[in-house]
Every structure is written in structure tokens, then in C-alpha cells.
Amino acid sequence: MAGIELKSSAFNDGALIPRRYSKDGEDVSPDLSWSGVPDGTSELLLLCEDPDAPSGTFMHWLVTGIDPASDGVEAGQTPRGGKERLNGFGDRGWGGPRPPAGDKAHRYFFRIYALPEPTALGDNASADDVHAAVDDRQLASGTFFGLYQR
Numbered sequence: 001m002a003g004i005e006l007k008s009s010a011f012n013d014g015a016l017i018p019r020r021y022s023k024d025g026e027d028v029s030p031d032l033s034w035s036g037v038p039d040g041t042s043e044l045l046l047l048c049e050d051p052d053a054p055s056g057t058f059m060h061w062l063v064t065g066i067d068p069a070s071d072g073v074e075a076g077q078t079p080r081g082g083k084e085r086l087n088g089f090g091d092r093g094w095g096g097p098r099p100p101a102g103d104k105a106h107r108y109f110f111r112i113y114a115l116p117e118p119t120a121l122g123d124n125a126s127a128d129d130v131h132a133a134v135d136d137r138q139l140a141s142g143t144f145f146g147l148y149q150r
Helices: 127-134
Strands: 005-007 032-035 043-050 058-066 106-115 140-148
Touching: 005 106, 005 140, 032 106, 043 127, 058 127
Parallel strands: none
Antiparallel strands: 005 032, 043 058, 043 106, 106 140
């Protein structure tokens, strides 16, 4: 399976996420860019999740239906063609990092999936639902992560 290169100019893979993108700051989504979307892709799906959350994996952003011809998204925007779904805070769209004060740094994984057909996820889908729906049928994917601590 081919890989999609996913990155942000806001922070490097494995680095600290700037406060601006957190609930402690402006709570805007970081810019993202991607390349290497394979032919045959019907849609892209974007997920940001925190597997270190005390209650289990917490979903910070889910966008489905992204135009496969797109190559990124500006900070604070919705990817072209994308439909923002509910996040773990119960809000539509981006919900920035806000781990419990005093926890060790949490990892925030940004994942993009190239899918051969549109997803059939419900609006209240969890991160586990997303993985169950896409992990076995993706054409390609890309991942990078940032750290945040309060």
C-alpha cells in the first residue's frame, strides 16, 4: 500500500503543538498539506485523535468527503469538499488539544486516508468507528503527530 505524505508548517512530526491550535489558545486547526494521493481515490478522510486521553481515544477532528484533488488546507479552514463531523467535545469541526493539567504530554495523531468510495459514517462516529470503517479498505494513508501538555 502506498503512503500519503502528510505534514504541517505549524509544527514538525513529533514536536510540540503550538498553543494557538489548542483549547488554551485560539483553538484553530493547523494548516495541513498532503501529497501522494493515489488514482482511484473517491474521497479523502481526515482524522485527529488523542490515544492518551484518560477515557480512551479522544477524537479532535473528523472531516469526510474531502476532494481527492486537493492538496491541503489552511489553518482554521475546512478542507475543500469536506464535511466536518462532531468531535469528542460535541462540537462540529476542530476541537484543539486540552489534556488534563499535570498529565505527561499527550500525542495527537493526524491521519489522512484515501478511500475508493464515500464513507458511510454517522455524525456521531467515534475514532474507533472511523478505524473500523477505513482501516481495511483504504487505498493509502498518511500520519504525523504532535505533542501537547498543560
